[in-house]
Amino acid sequence: MKIINKIIIGIAVICLLLCGGILVFALNPDMTDALAQRMYGNGNNAETATEGVTASGNTENTDADGNIRVTLPNGTPGEMNGYVAPAIEQLRIPEDVSSKNGFQPIQPEEQEVPDQEAQNLEEILPTGDLGTDLTFSAEEYPYYQMLPEEQQAVYRQIYANAMELTARFDPERTVTAGDVKNAFEAVIGDHPELFWLETGYSGKYMGNGQCVEIDLKYNSTANDLENAKKSFDAAAQNLLSGAENLGSDYEKEKYIHDALAEAVTYDLAADRNQSAYSALVDGNSVCAGYARAYQYLLQQLGIPCYYCTGYSGGNHAWNIVKLDDGYYNVDVTWDDADTIRYNYFNKTDADFASTHVRQNLSVYLPACNGTAYRQESVAAGDGQQTNVVNGDGTVPDANGGEETTSAQPGNSLSDYINPNPQEPLRYPGGNTGSFDSGTAATPAPRSDAVTDLNSYYANCITQLSILGSGDQHFDNVVSKSLWSTIEQAYNTGAYEQGYVAEVLKKLGMENFVIQLQLVDLGDGYYRVYHNVVTY
Incomplete structure (x- = not known):
């Protein structure tokens, strides 16, 4: 029948x-x-403004307490650029990937200290390396470009001190908890090579909200960082060597997609699973490790690739890749199945609207509307439709069976x-x-x-x-x-x-x-x- x-x-x-x-x-x-x-389209003309965001001029995002979290100047990759976040309740997550998340949002530990203790800290705590001479290009480091000047100064200071494995330092500028959180999130988003830096930190603040101490945290690779860097570079080069002589950025991007999916196994219990090191060296990671490894590898090939975070039935991370005609979404984690597939490779925001929602600073990354390299097929192999779950993790009603x-x-x-x-x-x-x-x-x-x-x-x-x-x-x-x-x-x-x-x-x-x-x-x-x- x-x-x-x-x-x-x-x-x-x-x-x-x-x-x-x-x-x-x-x-x-x-x-x-x-x-x-x-x-x-290429997403250059934003038609819609989200809550707390103006369509033109400086763009401001406020936290739950009403503090200004980020100011976005016009013309940067961080401007809204046409991205419109779908409603979480409308997500329908394919059942075969609904558990493949694992990104851990940045959760700072914040402690208020008495004014006298704060003054003592300011007197005795060094600022460490300020990173004054550091520069970060707009195309390679979009999160840095999203920040106002005060937060950029904290960003440079965090990056420079992380490079030196400095644990505690006094912020050079007068900044709030929101400023520090934005700067730290931006450093994590821009720099997958900082694989030894944990994605959490602690801070001490005065009663008026001014930050007087930032404490960075490092994973176990920091105990022997020189050898860890050698292992990281060798593992990366092992994958890069097959892509370096390919003709186009698209060919290189696709090769790395396949090679990374082949090299890594999804494992929620993997050590250091928020880092690129877990994917490249350990070979076991979660979405954050896949995405940061993919970002690092494409960066080494000269292809702009951004770390994007949000919600996909759980906290999730994927990538945005720039090719010659525009930007594309790529989710290597979800493409890593028994056989490598391209369900989530080079997709537009419209393609991702039922499965991925950007959150936090990632909403200011460029809209993904490239067409020339858009992957048409949803499934590799037999192309059979997969079961889905709702954005809240429930299974849709199947018409009473x-x-x-x-x-x-x-x-x-x-x-x-x-x-x-x-x-x-x-x-x-x-x-x-x-x-x-x-x-x-x-x-x-x-x-x-x-x-x-x-x-x-x-x-x-x-x-x-x-x-x-x-x-x-x-x-x-x-x-x-x-x-x-x-x-x-x-x-x-x-x-x-x-x-x-x-x-x-x-x-x-x-x-x-x-x-x-x-x-x-x-x-x-x-x-x-x-x-x-x-x-």
Whole structure:
């Protein structure tokens, strides 16, 4: 019966393709590039500002106490650059990677001391190396560029003292706990070569919040740092040697992706697992170790690669890589399976919207909207759809255990797109093919735009319930900010549980085939035409 159903689905899809104008996105050749730019642009123009962030001018982020945490000058890699964080509750984490996290957010130990003790510390505690002569380029060290001058001074001081294994020092500048935390997080984000520096520290503060002491912590490699550095360099060179003579940055990036996944085993109990050393030398690590090792290796090849942290069903770390046409997300940890795969290699922010949310300073890294090297296939090997879990770790409702047959998503939304469209966009109408044809009576006005995914699902359910089964056409208007979330839902198959299962139940049907058309209405809205067959 399943084979027969698949044959019927195939026939239905062919019939849809033969219907005049029913092309996914229905793009004519002249429109293809323009829409691709709108969909996967380079992210240089931020349209949306997040809470606490202004779209232009200096950008400020405040902590829970209202303290200014970071000021971002215009034109740096740290500017918002178009990244829009998806809602955590909308995440759907593939079950096979849902436990592969392990990044530990920076949690400083802060102690308030009496004013007299603070004065004594300022008198007796050295500042250590101030790193006055250090410089950090914007392309290689984006976190440094995010900081205001006072925090950059603390950053340089932390880096210089870590290089000397200095444990305690007095900050040169008058800074607060928030200043120190930003500076420390930025050092960790920019410098995977500091593998001996733990990702936690302690500090002492006066009653007014002024920091009077910073205490750095070092892992066991600091006990014999000279030999540890030799082991680290040798392990890195072992992987780099196979990439150095490759022709393009993309070839080098892909080679290192594969080589690192081959060399490392995910192990939540691994020692020093927040460091690149754990991945390169020990061969066992968690996401933080994979990401910092990948960052270091690509840096050595002259390829800008950033350490990105956030939430993916748990605290998680991955990378952002710059190639010649833009930026891409890469998650080597999740690609390290029994056989190396490319599910999470060179992906856009839209691709990652259902699985990864940037947090903390990482939200200011460049938006990932590169197109030339975007990896289309979601799965290597047989390409079978994987089970998913929600962002909070719960398993989605599987329709009460009842099997629902619908058109299975392909490896990417590109499977729904006609790659060589020959006809201009036109709204499908009339009775074509062998199915009963119907169209929603009036196109939805822009004032009725849906602005969140659940409202989109509800709108689809309502319209299809009214139209009935067979060959039907309807439309709705969505905000451009919502479109990337909708696109990801079709990529991952989340739309099936989002609205298809309920529609099939209401209509008493078993199968569902859909194609989409997209029209830019301007002013931040798209009209989405849905061409649906249920039977």
